[in-house]
Amino acid sequence: AQSVTQLDSHVSVSEGTPVLLRCNYSSSYSPSLFWYVQHPNKGLQLLLKYTSAATLVKGINGFEAEFKKSETSFHLTKPSAHMSDAAEYFCVVSVKTGNQFYFGTGTSLTVIP
Amino acid sequence: EAGVTQFPSHSVIEKGQTVTLRCDPISGHDNLYWYRRVMGKEIKFLLHFVKESKQDESGMPNNRFLAERTGGTYSTLKVQPAELEDSGVYFCASSQGRGDLLWANVLTFGAGSRLTVL
Numbered sequence: 001a002q003s004v005t006q007l008d009s010h011v012s013v014s015e016g017t018p019v020l021l022r023c024n025y026s027s028s029y030s031p032s033l034f035w036y037v038q039h040p041n042k043g044l045q046l047l048l049k050y051t052s053a054a055t056l057v058k059g060i061n062g063f064e065a066e067f068k069k070s071e072t073s074f075h076l077t078k079p080s081a082h083m084s085d086a087a088e089y090f091c092v093v094s095v096k097t098g099n100q101f102y103f104g105t106g107t108s109l110t111v112i113p
Numbered sequence: 114e115a116g117v118t119q120f121p122s123h124s125v126i127e128k129g130q131t132v133t134l135r136c137d138p139i140s141g142h143d144n145l146y147w148y149r150r151v152m153g154k155e156i157k158f159l160l161h162f163v164k165e166s167k168q169d170e171s172g173m174p175n176n177r178f179l180a181e182r183t184g185g186t187y188s189t190l191k192v193q194p195a196e197l198e199d200s201g202v203y204f205c206a207s208s209q210g211r212g213d214l215l216w217a218n219v220l221t222f223g224a225g226s227r228l229t230v231l
Contacts, residue, residue: 044222103156
């Protein structure tokens with residue numbers, strides 16, 4: 001079975017400081033992993049994805065994530081938070097044997113001026 | 114390129130009434146998914162269409178929910194009769210690709226339809 005755990009439901013950072021949003025997954029097979037972001041009243045937007053190529057994945061808006069198989073983690077990071085990063089972030093896993101995508105419960109990011 | 118469009122954006126209905134949500138996927142995307150997020154919980158899979166065929170409807174909660182995709186273009190999700198626990202945000206997503214590449218596909222999501230059942 002597949003599942004995703006986002007360890008923090010809320011994260012607050014000051015503008016200009018690093019962002020770390022944590023995600024652990026459980027999968028019986030080699031997974032594809034995604035991070036999506038949702039700004040208020042908008043659709044979910046893809047930030048980045050991992051599909052068994054390079055373990056360090058760079059996405060849009062300066063975000064990146066590292067796939068660590070030994071830790072079953074796919075944490076999202078950004079060196080310097082911007083006010084426009086305030087949103088809800090979802091970690092998502094899918095596997096080759098199925099066609100479903102499994103979501104974490106989301107992490108709400110607040111950026112303090 | 115137009116994105117995934119969903120409407121209504123918000124619907125408020127009484128328990129026992131019927132609501133129909135509509136999703137227009139990106140043109141040319143064979144795959145169309147419905148997901149739901151109940152307040153405070155994770156986004157959960159409802160069903161997956163490939164063109165007009167239901168590929169997987171294992172996430173549909175019960176027979177009060179009916180999804181269609183006639184002609185393989187837009188899709189509707191009808192809830193009849195609605196219950197309080199059906200309240201939440203219903204997301205539609207679409208993607209290209211087929212077969213064993215589905216798992217690596219990027220889903221493009223709509224903004225969601227918020228359903229409130231009173």
